[in-house]
Every structure is written in structure tokens, then in C-alpha cells.
Amino acid sequence: MRPLEWDVRFSTGLVTLDADHREFLALQNRLLEARVRGRGHRLLHQVLEQLIAWAEVHQAREEAMFDASGYPAAARHRAEHARLLASARNLRRRHALDLERMTRAVLGLFDYWWKRHILEHDLEFGRYLAAPTPSSPPPVDATVDVTA
Numbered sequence: 001m002r003p004l005e006w007d008v009r010f011s012t013g014l015v016t017l018d019a020d021h022r023e024f025l026a027l028q029n030r031l032l033e034a035r036v037r038g039r040g041h042r043l044l045h046q047v048l049e050q051l052i053a054w055a056e057v058h059q060a061r062e063e064a065m066f067d068a069s070g071y072p073a074a075a076r077h078r079a080e081h082a083r084l085l086a087s088a089r090n091l092r093r094r095h096a097l098d099l100e101r102m103t104r105a106v107l108g109l110f111d112y113w114w115k116r117h118i119l120e121h122d123l124e125f126g127r128y129l130a131a132p133t134p135s136s137p138p139p140v141d142a143t144v145d146v147t148a
């Protein structure tokens with residue numbers, strides 16, 4: 001797994017969520033880079049604690065936005081949040097694993113979380129919010145130019 005740089009393709013179109021997702025990437029990259037330098041084990045528990053703290057705040061923020069917008073896929077998305085957070089907490093409890101196996105497991109969770117949650121479910125939510133609703137005015141680009 002290589003460090004990932006933020007790219008416009010990763011954007012949900014929502015400034016707050018994108019800022020949180022950048023933090024997620026930074027955390028993942030911190031562990032990846034430390035591992036490359038042979039120092040991953042030292043950072044492992046700290047990064048896992050930070051991931052759990054990040055998820056508690058970020059997921060609650062996203063879920064409040066589902067409620068405020070009446071997002072129809074909220075239940076499915078919330079269930080996925082709960083599953084991801086439970087996976088991270090379970091890893092914290094698995095002290096019996098050796099550090100190398102645990103580092104691989106945490107990096108695997110980061111990878112899944114990024115690709116299968118943030119880039120799928122979170123971007124889907126961003127598209128939902130960006131889509132015009134029947135009661136909203138047409139986007140500026142779609143208005144007829146009466147001066148033409």
C-alpha cells in the first residue's frame with residue numbers, strides 16, 4: 001500500500017467532510033510512512049487511537065448531515081459507520097496479535113475504509129446533496145439567457 005495524496009476526485013463537494021477525509025488520509029499515510037522507515041510498530045497504537053477518535057467525531061458529523069437533509073440511504077450508511085468503528089475497536093482489543101500482524105490489519109482497515117466507504121458511500125452522499133430537488137431553483141448554468 002502506497003501513501004495517497006488528496007485528489008479532487010476524492011471530494012464529496014462538502015468542505016467539512018472533505019477536511020475530515022483529508023485528516024483520515026494523513027493518519028493513514030503517517031502509519032504507512034512510519035512502517036516504510038521501520039517505525040510503524042511504535043506509532044501503531046497511537047494511530048489506532050486517533051483513528052477511533054476521528055471516526056467518533058467524523059461519523060457523528062456526517063450522520064447529523066443525513067438527518068438534516070433527509071438522506072434516503074442514511075440507515076445503510078450509518079450501519080456501515082458502526083461496522084467500521086467496531087472493527088477499529090476490535091483491533092484495539094487484540095493485544096495478542098504480534099505487532100507486524102496488527103500493523104497489517106490496521107493498514108488493511110484503513111484501505112478498506114478509504115476505498116469502500118469514503119470513496120463509495122461518502123461520495124454518494126455528496127452527489128445526493130448536490131443533486132437538484134424538485135423544489136429548488138434550476139442551477140445557474142441551466143437558466144435561459146434572455147439577452148441572446
Ligand SMILES: [Fe+2]
Pocket residue numbers: 017021058062118122
Ligand atoms: Fe466520511
Ligand SMILES: [Fe+2]
Pocket residue numbers: 062077081117118121122
Ligand atoms: Fe461515511
